Amino acid sequence: MTTVYFIRHAQSDRFVHDDRTRPLTSEGMKDTRKITEVLENSGISHIISSPYTRTIQTVTDLSEKLGLEIETEEDFRERNAGQWHGENFIEFIRSQWEDFSYHILDGECLADVQKRNISALHRWIEEYNGETIAIATHGTALSTMINYYYPGFGFESFMRIIDYMPYVVKMELEGDKCLSFEEILVVKKEYK
Secondary structure: OEEEEEEEOOOEOOOOOOOOOOOEOHHHHHHHHHHHHHHOOOOOOEEEEOOOHHHHHHHHHHHHHHOOOEEEOHHHOOOOOOOOOOOOHHHHHHHHHHOOOOOOOOOOOHHHHHHHHHHHHHHHHHHOOOOEEEEEEOHHHHHHHHHHHOOOOOHHHHHHHOOEEEEEEEEEEEOOEEEEEEEEEEEEOOOO
């Protein structure tokens, strides 16, 4: 059995439009210490992160406290929404959750997001089998992984956590099965 702490990044600066380099807000940086407080004694032996600035910043305090290097995994990146234009992003999100193959020009469908995230997760679980690891990722990426193990996790579940930044869940995984799921930390911040 491998224990995985999935960490959705803290609040990021929505005024920075480059998805890869968008940093955390000053409030988000303060909230990263809450992650360290709840996870510093959990036995984490490895920290893996999406290569995006906001996810790396989210686990930097934890990595320093534990003396662990942050390993990056490109496949834990956020969904590419593509060339979405419009006024109602929530309806776009709903369309994606109602049809996992739905996407727009140059964008990813949730089926593709889930496939690459689960593939990466399985690689890391194989690498660190039996250990306790932390994975820093994004809201949609994490949600598709939860959906893989709990197909009932859909649009309404995603909307429930949309304002959770950071958000930490613990899953105990064995092979392709999830033995347990627990929300460890919920910090509500308005999604903008």
